[in-house]
Amino acid sequence: MHGPVVPGWLLVALCAATGSYCLLRMRSGSPTARSAAGGEAVMGFGMAAMAVPAAFLAPPPWILGAYAVVFGGAALRALWLARGAAHHLHHAVGSLAMVYMALAMVPAAGDAAHTGHTGHTAGGVPALTGALLLYFAAYVLSTGVRLLPVAAGGAPSGAVSWGARPELALACRLSMGIAMLAMLIAV
Template sequence: MHGPVLPGWLLVALCAATGSYCLLRLRSGSPPARTAAGGEAVMGFGMAAMAVPAAFLSPPPWMLTGYAVIFGGTALRALWLARGGAHHLHHAVGSLAMVYMALAMTPGAGGGAHEGHAAGGVPLLTGALLLYFAGYVLSTGVRLLPTAGGGGPVAAVSWSARPELALACRLSMGIAMLAMLVTV
């Protein structure tokens, strides 16, 4: 990822922490919840890898192509799983956005952002993805707000199975996606 080094490392830390928590969520919950957690873990760690500042490590073109292939595969899997729930459609959009960013960073594909050239994204597609993820961040953030009259007793739940932490992870990955898309 091109841009300032400190925000890049903060983005790496945020995405890696989110991916790690999603791995912990794999141990609890129903099978559909574990499937979603697995997809979010892959996305978190993939975003962390792609967010490493170019000043520290300029990935070779084959690595960017590898990201595109991996996230293309996760997009296909998410589309297949979307038959059972709408959240998998979001995973597909996120995975396709990662494919788009990997291809935009690839030298010779109009990008070459890691070689000191301008970013190579398609402005209309970048804008559409920015709008989508801005809406996702806002809707997820609203779901984290406390509801009126919700002061009743709370059942003891393992910290790896807390729904508000899962929402917070989704919110942080949505914000990270916005930050990465802004640099395209």
């Protein structure tokens, strides 16, 4: 990812921590919840890998194509699973946004002579970037609202394992939505 190094590393840490928690969530819950957590883990670790600052580690030329293939496969899987659970549509949009960002980071053919310039990126389609920014901003706001405290009358009694805590799953989705916004702004 192009941009400042410190925010890039913070984004890597956030996405990797989110991916790790999603792996923990895969150990509990229904098969549908485990499947969703697996998709979110792939997204979290993939976002962490894409967010590594280019100033620290210049990615090999083939890696952006590999990202596009991996996230394209994740999008197809999410679309297939969306037949049974609407939440997978969000996974498909997120995966397709990652494909878009990977392709937007590929330098144009004429840019080979300018690779030494700092801050020079290929960029994306402004209308598509804007649409994705609006989608993820709405997603972040709606997820954030669902995290607001409600009346204590509906609180579950008894201990709940760390992998089955719905508020932590929402917090992970919120953090990945915010990370997606940060990555789209950098496009």
